[in-house]
Amino acid sequence: MISNKLRIGPYELSSPFVLAPMAGVTDAPFRRICRSFGAGMTTSEMTTADTSLWQTPKSRHRLDLDLDAEPVAVQIAGSEPEQLALAARACVDRGAQIIDINMGCPAKKVCRKAAGSALLRDEKLVAEILDAVVAAVDVPVTLKYRTGWDREHRNAVRIGKIAEDAGVQALAIHGRTRADRYNGEAEYDTIARVKERVEIPVIANGDITTPEKSLEVLRLTNCDGVMIGRGAQGRPWIFRELAAALDGTAENTQLEKSELRDIMLGHLDELHRFYGETTGVRVARKHLTWYCQNLENADEYRHRVVRVDSASEQIRLTEQYFLGIDQSGKEKNK
Numbered sequence: 001m002i003s004n005k006l007r008i009g010p011y012e013l014s015s016p017f018v019l020a021p022m023a024g025v026t027d028a029p030f031r032r033i034c035r036s037f038g039a040g041m042t043t044s045e046m047t048t049a050d051t052s053l054w055q056t057p058k059s060r061h062r063l064d065l066d067l068d069a070e071p072v073a074v075q076i077a078g079s080e081p082e083q084l085a086l087a088a089r090a091c092v093d094r095g096a097q098i099i100d101i102n103m104g105c106p107a108k109k110v111c112r113k114a115a116g117s118a119l120l121r122d123e124k125l126v127a128e129i130l131d132a133v134v135a136a137v138d139v140p141v142t143l144k145y146r147t148g149w150d151r152e153h154r155n156a157v158r159i160g161k162i163a164e165d166a167g168v169q170a171l172a173i174h175g176r177t178r179a180d181r182y183n184g185e186a187e188y189d190t191i192a193r194v195k196e197r198v199e200i201p202v203i204a205n206g207d208i209t210t211p212e213k214s215l216e217v218l219r220l221t222n223c224d225g226v227m228i229g230r231g232a233q234g235r236p237w238i239f240r241e242l243a244a245a246l247d248g249t250a251e252n253t254q255l256e257k258s259e260l261r262d263i264m265l266g267h268l269d270e271l272h273r274f275y276g277e278t279t280g281v282r283v284a285r286k287h288l289t290w291y292c293q294n295l296e297n298a299d300e301y302r303h304r305v306v307r308v309d310s311a312s313e314q315i316r317l318t319e320q321y322f323l324g325i326d327q328s329g330k331e332k333n334k
């Protein structure tokens with residue numbers, strides 16, 4: 001029997017399906033949409049623990065927290081325990097209710113500074129970081145990490161135990177090693193072994209893109225929740241499908257075309273407002289490209305909408321697509 005309860009510290013989440021933090025994707029507008037479809041929790045994009053960089057427009061947007069979406073989870077990345085502790089405290093001052101620490105990012109920029117998944121090589125430092133952050137804040141601290149440094153060094157169980165001993169209140173594990181980057185298939189055996197060995201909630205992550213797969217992974221790993229990343233890109237309603245599958249009501253989740261239109265137009269409007277027109281239009285392009293993967297007869301629309309430079313044109317072309325009118329005024333895609 002799959003449990004649908006996921007509790008992190010004092011927070012009982014409304015759903016065991018949560019959105020993965022994705023830099024450049026899971027900004028406040030996208031998180032709001034995923035929440036509206038029932039994501040149990042969303043986490044901010046990774047933010048540097050170096051607070052001296054928080055005045056850049058990028059960090060300001062990343063730290064723009066949607067405070068009405070409880071629990072407000074913020075992810076930080078760094079490698080110095082004291083710096084991470086200070087950053088965690090600063091996030092709590094801004095309204096964070098959960099501090100998530102990133103030890104999963106394989107990006108060179110992060111790894112060169114021995115942050116992200118590079119930290120998995122240094123278990124002593126992992127313990128120091130987690131001890132420092134847990135001591136610094138009185139909100140739950142969670143850890144997101146990979147199964148190990150490389151396939152010969154899968155230390156996810158040891159890291160999980162270190163985290164639990166430090167007082168971390170939940171783990172999210174991406175079923176790949178750092179060396180795997182995003183290649184190959186995510187494996188869930190290691191995640192299952194961590195789940196067996198710790199008492200705190202464990203959330204499984206990696207390549208989970210359908211309700212069927214999410215239920216299969218919950219069964220395989222016995223995890224408390226599932227984290228969805230790329231599967232939610234251009235498909236935020238996946239959280240409604242996941243919840244329905246868990247309840248056994250999957251047949252009621254069909255998305256009407258008008259609903260899809262409203263999601264896309266609402267998303268565009270939010271992005272344009274959140275970032276301002278220039279950046280908003282640029283950020284919107286990738287989301288529109290992902291949405292187009294779910295649209296019929298969308299080649300011409302996609303080709304045009306990712307090339308225009310104004311918010312009004314992005315909106316006009318999207319409205320026109322849903323009216324079924326091509327550029328020459330002819331009706332199509334009814």
Ligand SMILES: Cc1cc2nc3c(=O)[nH]c(=O)nc-3n(C[C@H](O)[C@H](O)[C@H](O)COP(=O)(O)O)c2cc1C
Pocket residue numbers: 020021022023024025045046075102103104105144174205206207208227228229230231
């Ligand atoms: C574009 C992109 C950005 C990401 N940014 C972050 C991040 O900021 N923090 C983090 O912990 N993981 C990040 N990840 C990793 C995801 O959270 C997740 O672990 C990974 O994509 C595997 O899950 P999926 O197969 O469901 O996408 C990112 C992944 C992608 C594709």
